[in-house]
Amino acid sequence: MKWVVLAVMTAATTTGEVLQAMGMRRHGEIRDFRPSALGRALAVVVRNRFVIGGFTAMGVSFFAFLKLLTLTDLSFAVPVSAVTYVAETILARYVLNEHVNGLRWAGALLVICGVVLVSL
Amino acid sequence: MTEESARLRVKTWVCATIVVLTNVFGDYFLKRGMSAARSIAGPLDYIATLFQPWVACGVVLLLAWQLSRMALLSWADLSYVLPVTSIGYVLVALLGRVLLNERITSVRWAGIVLIMAGVALVSGGTPPQTTYREVVAP
Incomplete structure (x- = not known):
């Protein structure tokens, strides 16, 4: 059971975060941080269908996480879910077309190993 | 260009700090x-x-956390945001030690060192943004 919940959670997290990044990129850089401008930006962003899709996936991931916390310990859930870092970095390179150079790959790999060790 | 990249870097650091603290x-x-x-x-x-x-x-x-992360992603790469905001794991471990008196084992210290090295490589060695973005008029 915990593996099913975990699989649902990691798939939903990866999908959600990539869709969100895609949607925010389409929106463009936020430069005005006054509350009224942020409110207007939010009103635009919530109608972006990538962002809507991203939030839907993250909602699934959030409730799967709540369920997981009742089934298992954080020290199991967190290291295994570090697999989302691998999937998301690969998707960032090939779907979002980011220039993931050697330094960034190396940094991402160090972080993934570190997350597993810290949360074991 | 250097002024522009310095501006982006400062803005990225401020926003990433908010993202990490609200998450933790x-x-x-x-x-x-x-x-x-x-x-x-x-x-x-x-x-x-x-x-x-x-x-x-x-x-x-x-x-x-979600809203500040969305703002950050409006100008920064996902492959930059992911490793850099993972400094939160280090913060969680250190807070556990300070607030809850949790012991940090040598394995966890090793993890903390790896995460910090990874964050340093990505944040110090690569710019936050590698793809062209449209700028929304203020």
């Missing part, structure tokens, strides 16, 4: 509230749980 404290409150309520059977239980004070605090912070 949001998760902490949520965890605190959820360990008090161990039985979730149906959808109604989820909704009831959301109104517990600790859980509610956690949810508000995690909402702020």
Whole structure:
């Protein structure tokens, strides 16, 4: 059971975060941080269908996480879910077309190993 | 261009700090509230749980986390944001030691060192943005 919940959670997290990044990129850089401008930006962003899709996936991931916390310990859930870092970095390179150079790959790999060790 | 990249870097650091802090404290409150309520059977239980004070605090912070993260992603790469904001794991471990007197084992110290090295490589060695973005007029 915990593996099913975990699989649902990691798939939903990866999908959600990539869709969100895609949607925010389409929106463009936020430069005005006054509350009224942020409110207007939010009103635009919530109608972006990538962002809507991203939030839907993250909602699934959030409730799967709540369920997981009742089934298992954080020290199991967190290291295994570090697999989302691998999937998301690969998707960032090939779907979002980011220039993931050697330094960034190396940094991402160090972080993934570190997350597993810290949360074991 | 150097002025532009310096501007982006400072802006990225400020926003990333907000992202990390709201995430760390949001998760902490949520965890605190959820360990008090161990039985979730149906959808109604989820909704009831959301109104517990600790859980509610956690949810508000995690909402702020999502919004600040979206703002950050409007100019920074996902492959930059992911490793850099993972400094939160280090913060969680250190907070556990300071606030809850949790012991940090040598394995966890090794993990902390790896994460910090990874964050340093990505944040120090690569610019936050590698793809062209449109700028929304203010």
